[in-house]
Amino acid sequence: MMGSIVTEVSTLGDLLLRAAETHPARDVLVLPDERISYEGLFDRARTVAKALIAKDVKRGDHVAILIPNSCEYAISLFAIALIGAVAVPLNARHKAAELGYIIRNAQAVALLTSRHASDPVDFPAVLREALTGDASPHLRHRVLMRGEGDAEFESFESFAGQADRVPADAIERLRRQVRVRDPAIIIYTSGTTAHPKGCVLSHEAVTRGPVERSRYRLKADGRDVVWGSGPLFHIGTMAPFIGTVGVAGTFLTDSYFEPERSLKLMVEEGVTLAWPWFPAIVQGLMSHPDFDAARLGSLRQLFIIAPPTLVDSVQLALPNTEVIQGCGMTETAGLFAMCDPDESRESRSTTHGKACPGVEVRIVDPETGDDLPDGTLGEILVRGYNVMDEYWAAPEKTAESFTSDGWLKTGDLYTRLSGGSLVFGGRYKDMLKVGGENVAAIEIETFLCTHPAVKTAEVVGRPDPRLDEVPVAFIELAAGMEASEETLIAHCRGRIASYKVPRAIYFVQAADWPMSATKIDKRALRERLKQGTG
Known part of the structure; x- marks a missing residue:
C-alpha cells in the first residue's frame, strides 16, 4: 500500500x-x-x-x-x-x-x-x-x-x-x-x-521508535547530521543517537554544553536536525553573538519543549526550520508523542504533539482511573512497544505504575484536544490544591514566563494553614534584566485567578538550580522551603 x-x-x-x-x-x-x-x-x-x-x-x-x-x-x-x-x-x-x-x-x-x-x-x-x-x-x-x-x-x-x-x-x-x-x-x-x-528498556523499546522516526519522519536528503545537546546517559539524547545510527547518520555532541562550541560544530558539520530540548539550551544558542540563522541553512528540523512564547521566538528566528514539540519520559524510552508535519505554527507553540504510531494513550481521572472526555485535564496513560518492562528489582513500584491491562501510569497531566493533540499540564505531584481548587504548577510557570524579565520559572506549593497550600515561585531572571518580587506578583494579579498568584518569589542564579539529570529538581526546591532557605 x-x-x-x-x-x-x-x-x-x-x-x-x-x-x-x-x-x-x-x-x-x-x-x-x-x-x-x-x-x-x-x-x-x-x-x-x-x-x-x-x-x-x-x-x-x-x-x-x-x-x-x-x-x-x-x-x-x-x-x-x-x-x-x-x-x-x-x-x-x-x-x-x-x-x-x-x-x-x-x-x-x-x-x-x-x-x-x-x-x-x-x-x-x-x-x-x-x-x-x-x-x-x-x-x-x-x-x-x-x-x-x-x-x-x-x-x-x-x-x-x-x-x-x-x-x-x-x-x-x-x-x-x-x-x-x-x-x-x-x-x-x-x-x-x-x-x-x-x-x-528492551532492544525493541530503545531502537524501534527512534529508528522509525529517523527513517521516515525526520529523514534528510542525503546524510543525516543530528545534534544532541544533552548527556548520552539521558534518554533525551540517547534515543536520537540510536535513531541516527539506525540510518547511518552522523551524531554531533559535546562533553558539555557551551553555545559557541555547539554553534561552530553545527555549522561546520552541516547539521540537519537538532535536539536542544530544553529552554535553557535554546536560549543559550539564540542569545549568543555567533547565532546566525543563515549559517544554519541545512537545519531542517528542531525539537524543543518550552513555553509558547519561546517556541514562537524560535519559529521566527528559524523560519525555514520545522520546530517540533513532543512528549516523552524515560519509562517510554523517549518520545511517545510528537507534532505532525502539517501542524500549524500555533499548534506547534501551544501543543505537544500526537501519539506516535504504534503507541496508545488515554487521559484518565488520576483518582478513579476513569477515562475523561477530550478537553479535560487528567493523567496520561501510555501503552506500546516503547514502554519499559519494569522497574529493576522493584516489583511493588512496578505494580503501582501499571494498570492490570498493561497501561503505564505516567504521573503526568495532559489535556487531549479533539484532533488528538496533547497539551502538557505538569506532573500530578506538581498539582497544587489551593483552598480546594486544583492548580497546575505549569500554568503559573507559563504565565510568569510572559514577563520579559523572566527566563525560568518553577512553582511549588507551600503549606498554608487556611488553604492547605499556596503557590510560590522560584525565578531566574534573563541576563541584563531586573524585576522585583512585587513587580512579578503585580504582573499576575488580575490576569490569572487570585488563588493562582504566587504568594512569594525567590530569585535563583543559573548555577544555583538544583538539578536531576537535565531537569530542575522540585523536590529540592520544596526542601529549601521547609528549611527556610528559599
Missing part, C-alpha cells in the same frame, strides 16, 4: 553492524575534539566486547557506564549490547551515595569509567567513595576506558589486551542470540521516591 511504513525491529548490535557494513568510513559520532567512523566504532566495540567476555561477563549481566559524551561512551554502549549484556548508564552528576546505590541495586558485575582531563569530576575518586566496603558485592571489574590505571581501576590497555583470548566468532554468535525483547539498557530516573528507579 502506498504510503505505508514498514515496521522493522532490531537489536542495538545489529543497528551498528548494518551501518558499519553500508557506510564504514562515515563518521558516526563527532565532538569538537574527536570523531569516530562506523567501521572504527564497530571494530573498537568488538574489541571491548571480547575483553568483557574474557572477564566472564555473560549475556544478561549488567555493566555500568560512567563516562561523559565521548567516543569511549559509544564504544562501551555497543560493546555491551553486542554480547547481550545490559548497559546501565550512570548520571555523571550523581554524587557518591547515589552512584553507590545504583551500582549496588543494578547488581552491576563490571564498571566502565574514565580518567580524563575533560571529565567534569574525578570519577575514580568519586567511585572509590561510592564503592567502599561491601557496597557492591556483585561488582568484579572496574575498568578505565581512558586514562591511567591504578590498583583499583584497570587500565584500558590491560583490559583490551585480554580480548585476544576470545575468538572473533564468539561476538557473532552472541550477537545473533540477542532477542529484540531482551533488556538492552537500564536507565535510573529520579522521582518522588527516596532512591532512583531503574527503567528496564
Whole structure:
C-alpha cells in the first residue's frame, strides 16, 4: 500500500553492524575534539566486547557506564549490547551515595569509567567513595576506558589486551542470540521516591521508535547530521543517537554544553536536525553573538519543549526550520508523542504533539482511573512497544505504575484536544490544591514566563494553614534584566485567578538550580522551603 511504513525491529548490535557494513568510513559520532567512523566504532566495540567476555561477563549481566559524551561512551554502549549484556548508564552528576546505590541495586558485575582531563569530576575518586566496603558485592571489574590505571581501576590497555583470548566468532554468535525483547539498557530516573528507579528498556523499546522516526519522519536528503545537546546517559539524547545510527547518520555532541562550541560544530558539520530540548539550551544558542540563522541553512528540523512564547521566538528566528514539540519520559524510552508535519505554527507553540504510531494513550481521572472526555485535564496513560518492562528489582513500584491491562501510569497531566493533540499540564505531584481548587504548577510557570524579565520559572506549593497550600515561585531572571518580587506578583494579579498568584518569589542564579539529570529538581526546591532557605 502506498504510503505505508514498514515496521522493522532490531537489536542495538545489529543497528551498528548494518551501518558499519553500508557506510564504514562515515563518521558516526563527532565532538569538537574527536570523531569516530562506523567501521572504527564497530571494530573498537568488538574489541571491548571480547575483553568483557574474557572477564566472564555473560549475556544478561549488567555493566555500568560512567563516562561523559565521548567516543569511549559509544564504544562501551555497543560493546555491551553486542554480547547481550545490559548497559546501565550512570548520571555523571550523581554524587557518591547515589552512584553507590545504583551500582549496588543494578547488581552491576563490571564498571566502565574514565580518567580524563575533560571529565567534569574525578570519577575514580568519586567511585572509590561510592564503592567502599561491601557496597557492591556483585561488582568484579572496574575498568578505565581512558586514562591511567591504578590498583583499583584497570587500565584500558590491560583490559583490551585480554580480548585476544576470545575468538572473533564468539561476538557473532552472541550477537545473533540477542532477542529484540531482551533488556538492552537500564536507565535510573529520579522521582518522588527516596532512591532512583531503574527503567528496564528492551532492544525493541530503545531502537524501534527512534529508528522509525529517523527513517521516515525526520529523514534528510542525503546524510543525516543530528545534534544532541544533552548527556548520552539521558534518554533525551540517547534515543536520537540510536535513531541516527539506525540510518547511518552522523551524531554531533559535546562533553558539555557551551553555545559557541555547539554553534561552530553545527555549522561546520552541516547539521540537519537538532535536539536542544530544553529552554535553557535554546536560549543559550539564540542569545549568543555567533547565532546566525543563515549559517544554519541545512537545519531542517528542531525539537524543543518550552513555553509558547519561546517556541514562537524560535519559529521566527528559524523560519525555514520545522520546530517540533513532543512528549516523552524515560519509562517510554523517549518520545511517545510528537507534532505532525502539517501542524500549524500555533499548534506547534501551544501543543505537544500526537501519539506516535504504534503507541496508545488515554487521559484518565488520576483518582478513579476513569477515562475523561477530550478537553479535560487528567493523567496520561501510555501503552506500546516503547514502554519499559519494569522497574529493576522493584516489583511493588512496578505494580503501582501499571494498570492490570498493561497501561503505564505516567504521573503526568495532559489535556487531549479533539484532533488528538496533547497539551502538557505538569506532573500530578506538581498539582497544587489551593483552598480546594486544583492548580497546575505549569500554568503559573507559563504565565510568569510572559514577563520579559523572566527566563525560568518553577512553582511549588507551600503549606498554608487556611488553604492547605499556596503557590510560590522560584525565578531566574534573563541576563541584563531586573524585576522585583512585587513587580512579578503585580504582573499576575488580575490576569490569572487570585488563588493562582504566587504568594512569594525567590530569585535563583543559573548555577544555583538544583538539578536531576537535565531537569530542575522540585523536590529540592520544596526542601529549601521547609528549611527556610528559599
